Amino acid sequence: MEGxxxxxxxxYASQTxxxxxxxxxxxxxxxxxxxxSVEVQSMDHFDPNTLPSESTVIFVVSTTGQGDPPDTMKVFxxxxxxxxLGSSWLEGLHYAVFGLGDSGYQKYNFAAKKLDKRLQDxxxxxxxxxxxxxxxxxxxxxxxxxxxxxxxxxxxxxxxxTILPEMSEILHPSMNKLEHPKFKIMYHASSEVVQHDxxxxxxxxxxxxxxxxxxxxxxxxxxxxGEPHYxxxxxxxxxxxxxxxxxxxxxxxxxxxxxxxxxxxxxxxxVLPGQNPAFVDAFIKRCKLDPDSYITIEPWSxxxxxxxxxxxxxxxxxxxxRTFVSRAMDVASASPRxxxxxxxxxxxxxxHEKEKLQFFAxxxxxxxxxxYNQKEHRTVLEVLEDFPSVELPFEWLVxxxxxxxxxxxxxxxxxxxxxxxxxxxxxxxxxxxxxKRRRYGLCSSWLASLDPNKNEEVLVPSWIHRGTLxxxxxxxxxxxxxxxxxxxxxRAYIEERAMxxxxxxxxPILFFxxxxxxxxxxxxxxxxxxxxxxxxxxxxxxxxxFYVAFSREQERKVYVQHKIREQSARVWGLLNAGAAIYLAxxxxxxxxxxxxxxxxxxxxxxxxxxxxxxxxxxxxEKAGRFNIETWS
Amino acid sequence: MALVLTDEVSLPxxxxxxxxxxxxxxxxxxxxxxxxxxxxxxxxxxxFFGTVFVLLSKIDNLTDQWVSEISRVLxxxxxxxxxxxxxxxxxxxxxxxxxxKLLISGFVDVQSTDGSQSVLVKGKKASWSTGSSFPLKKTAxxxxxIQLSDESDLIDEDSLLxxxxxxxxxxxxVGDCEVGSTRKACKNCTCGRAExxxxxxxxxxxxxxxxxxxxxxxxxxxxxxxxxxxxxxxGLPPFKLGEKVSFGGDFLAADI
Numbered sequence: 040m041e042g043x044x045x046x047x048x049x050x051y052a053s054q055t056x057x058x059x060x061x062x063x064x065x066x067x068x069x070x071x072x073x074x075x076s077v078e079v080q081s082m083d084h085f086d087p088n089t090l091p092s093e094s095t096v097i098f099v100v101s102t103t104g105q106g107d108p109p110d111t112m113k114v115f116x117x118x119x120x121x122x123x124l125g126s127s128w129l130e131g132l133h134y135a136v137f138g139l140g141d142s143g144y145q146k147y148n149f150a151a152k153k154l155d156k157r158l159q160d161x162x163x164x165x166x167x168x169x170x171x172x173x174x175x176x177x178x179x180x181x182x183x184x185x186x187x188x189x190x191x192x193x194x195x196x197x198x199x200x201t202i203l204p205e206m207s208e209i210l211h212p213s214m215n216k217l218e219h220p221k222f223k224i225m226y227h228a229s230s231e232v233v234q235h236d237x238x239x240x241x242x243x244x245x246x247x248x249x250x251x252x253x254x255x256x257x258x259x260x261x262x263x264x265g266e267p268h269y270x271x272x273x274x275x276x277x278x279x280x281x282x283x284x285x286x287x288x289x290x291x292x293x294x295x296x297x298x299x300x301x302x303x304x305x306x307x308x309x310v311l312p313g314q315n316p317a318f319v320d321a322f323i324k325r326c327k328l329d330p331d332s333y334i335t336i337e338p339w340s341x342x343x344x345x346x347x348x349x350x351x352x353x354x355x356x357x358x359x360x361r362t363f364v365s366r367a368m369d370v371a372s373a374s375p376r377x378x379x380x381x382x383x384x385x386x387x388x389x390x391h392e393k394e395k396l397q398f399f400a401x402x403x404x405x406x407x408x409x410x411y412n413q414k415e416h417r418t419v420l421e422v423l424e425d426f427p428s429v430e431l432p433f434e435w436l437v438x439x440x441x442x443x444x445x446x447x448x449x450x451x452x453x454x455x456x457x458x459x460x461x462x463x464x465x466x467x468x469x470x471x472x473x474x475k476r477r478r479y480g481l482c483s484s485w486l487a488s489l490d491p492n493k494n495e496e497v498l499v500p501s502w503i504h505r506g507t508l509x510x511x512x513x514x515x516x517x518x519x520x521x522x523x524x525x526x527x528x529x530r531a532y533i534e535e536r537a538m539x540x541x542x543x544x545x546x547p548i549l550f551f552x553x554x555x556x557x558x559x560x561x562x563x564x565x566x567x568x569x570x571x572x573x574x575x576x577x578x579x580x581x582x583x584x585f586y587v588a589f590s591r592e593q594e595r596k597v598y599v600q601h602k603i604r605e606q607s608a609r610v611w612g613l614l615n616a617g618a619a620i621y622l623a624x625x626x627x628x629x630x631x632x633x634x635x636x637x638x639x640x641x642x643x644x645x646x647x648x649x650x651x652x653x654x655x656x657x658x659x660e661k662a663g664r665f666n667i668e669t670w671s
Numbered sequence: 672m673a674l675v676l677t678d679e680v681s682l683p684x685x686x687x688x689x690x691x692x693x694x695x696x697x698x699x700x701x702x703x704x705x706x707x708x709x710x711x712x713x714x715x716x717x718x719f720f721g722t723v724f725v726l727l728s729k730i731d732n733l734t735d736q737w738v739s740e741i742s743r744v745l746x747x748x749x750x751x752x753x754x755x756x757x758x759x760x761x762x763x764x765x766x767x768x769x770x771x772k773l774l775i776s777g778f779v780d781v782q783s784t785d786g787s788q789s790v791l792v793k794g795k796k797a798s799w800s801t802g803s804s805f806p807l808k809k810t811a812x813x814x815x816x817i818q819l820s821d822e823s824d825l826i827d828e829d830s831l832l833x834x835x836x837x838x839x840x841x842x843x844x845v846g847d848c849e850v851g852s853t854r855k856a857c858k859n860c861t862c863g864r865a866e867x868x869x870x871x872x873x874x875x876x877x878x879x880x881x882x883x884x885x886x887x888x889x890x891x892x893x894x895x896x897x898x899x900x901x902x903x904x905x906g907l908p909p910f911k912l913g914e915k916v917s918f919g920g921d922f923l924a925a926d927i
Binding site for chain 2: 391
């Protein structure tokens, strides 16, 4: 195995966090068994090009309800499907697959099944047969995981005893022993700390401080893209939706303070949300921490190789504890994972709390934990308040509190139309839990709370990234389908093309929008109407069109797919002239319904069969002329 | 502006005169002879010409690449005319060969006129607003060709599934719906268990219960993790017995 990485890599693709839980358990057990080098990574942080250089990989993948792989697996999976990889590309790779699925669905564990077969076709060798976790089983996926894991370790150990030198620890785990945390916290006297680390005198300092705080977080695994590209100020915060059905869609206009923001249409803005200071303070108080202390985070023991992805040099720049909590630890939004409850049980002094926590962490308690924790969107702070006798050392909190995640938004402006501004179209997320508690999305509600006139000093740490939708050239005819907030990137495309149309000839655009009714959520109504009249680029005179499906204005539901069928001749005309299709919006059924409608249009207008039309659309997708960007 | 293209070395002037009778109305024309030496590329921008006329001595010189180039330089809705001399021993009908090439590249309104010595094939570049008039003639069942690069050529992932995989999955064996308190209702439950599981029994709290909460079981004040299914205080933060209950709350949207 020349040149192969001598480590056990656990790659997971998780949608709701279960696959991540399983992957982390696999990693922990391997470490308990003395495996010299273990790495657990999410598939979207792994470059598939490097897969042939691995020697041993365990894959943990969920399958969603529609039989699809999780979003974090899409890019990796697409790569693996390339015809030109060849049947010996993964020669020398030993692997095992564990899938999480639900046998109540026809497409049971499809992602894991396809992955297992494809890996073999590419030349990799399975260590053991794939394991299939089933939600329908009385103990959920553990029913399959427990025996599968045991079989995996035994087989690995049999093949090569150096992989798990302390195999007995796995076979007969010392029950009441909690392993030590992976990191230790060093406290530094404030006199030690250099001036520029404490004082934020300008934007540059602030960007640097954010980067230092987040690069120190082990849960962010150094995958954080460094300093924010921009610190943006909110200049407009406008509600686009009217009416009282509880939906709140906003237009945010953001401007950089001292630099120029550069981007192109199709790009996404990544935002680091601010946390309510009251919650940050409550967390610090509950955990009996000193907010003003200066800390650095080091690996528990120097020798471990598993720290290779960890950004080093942190010991040179201690950070204030409060800053670290506020910028890197999600204390009042994300729910903790099962392992958090397990570790809490070791630190509970009240007997009834200890019992409850042990129950939650057990296979038998999984359902109850799900009801209490995930379904109720319990936050770390709430959990700590519900178990007041638990005193968790900061080391464990750093390791187990979910990291504060950045959020991505499609940019809905064109720099040609709005130089030096970034526009966003955002729905403020709000859900009602089973116990009737209202939960808001952390980032969307934080942005919505920023008043341009009052909160001038509040800045939005942001990064610009290329989106999955490539910017279309001016002469490419476009068919855009974006109901609801799916219209966000298309406002950008249309603004851009309208500007280009002033100086050169452009191809037409067909735009299909959908909403409930024109009085409540007809987002950007005036904008679309302006461009679809007076020979505008959305006008029928110019070969384009703008069609809206109002779902609730009549007895039966009318959606974008109905409008597409109505305009089948126009859609075919543009497709036949080489148009590209872009589809955006919240996931679930819309993309499948629209694809079906498009297949019907192609079949009807060209005279071919439905199957041929479906195949043609699939080829269009592979060729990059049928792009789908969805979010939940 | 018109483009006159020929693979011949020279072009008889009467051809240009004949073109006028075909309805060629352009004021100016670019004439290119020996186009075979151009390597299939024209140095004009997109949608440049109002008409393209091609005089072919050999049909084989009309490659797919040439057809796309011609399409590229034509304005939308504009016409291409191709004329070729009939060769006596040529088996295949030259007009249908040319027609097919035009159709595959997305030309519309394709028609040919077969003369005794030559054939003339006309076609129009698709114009956006004439999509609905796409002719469904003889070769109608052809879809536009899509070029795939090496990188975008993917295998069909459904081919990775076996017969077994595609069958309806078997639900795990369960002895009795009542086994274990955590047994879930079936997906297509008919006994009412699913409904019971969905319903969250929540009794309304009275003013008295809020200002002076008491608990017979002793668990109500401990927080949701310890409360029973029917506890009226479910959903509220933990509280001390006898002290007024706060609604904790969703002050997430409050001022920062």
